[in-house]
Amino acid sequence: AQSVTQLDSHVSVSEGTPVLLRCNYSSSYSPSLFWYVQHPNKGLQLLLKYTSAATLVKGINGFEAEFKKSETSFHLTKPSAHMSDAAEYFCVVRETGNQFYFGTGTSLTVIP
């Protein structure tokens, strides 16, 4: 069975400080993993994806995530937060089927 746990529903960081959004998954197979971001009144935008290639995945806007199979984690990081990063972030897993399984989302606030 597939499931995704986003460990924090809300994260606040100061502008210019690092961002860490945590995600753990459970999967019986080798999953594909994604991070999506949703800004207010916008659609879900793909930040990055892992599909069994390099375990450190670089995405758009300076974000990256590392697939750690031993820890079943796929945490999202960014070295320095920008005001425009304030949004809701979703960790997503897909196994062998067509469905995406979403976490409950993490709302990121960036404090000036």
Next chain:
Amino acid sequence: EAGVTQFPSHSVIEKGQTVTLRCDPISGHDNLYWYRRVMGKEIKFLLHFVKESKQDESGMPNNRFLAERTGGTYSTLKVQPAELEDSGVYFCASGRASSYNEQFFGPGTRLTVL
């Protein structure tokens, strides 16, 4: 290239009424998906079209929901009659035939049932 579009962006209806949501996928995308996010919960899969055929409708909550994709282009999701628990944000996504990993999402339709 134009992205996935959804109409309307917001809909407020009374319990028992009917609402139809529309999704226009990216041109040339055979795969079309519907998802829903109920308040406070995670986004959940509803169904998947490949062209005009329903590939998987295992996530449809009940028979008050009817999805169509006539001609394999745009899709509609009808809720009839709407209930309070149907309130939420309905997302559509599309992707090319070659990969389920590719899902481009629209902005969603926020449905409020009073």
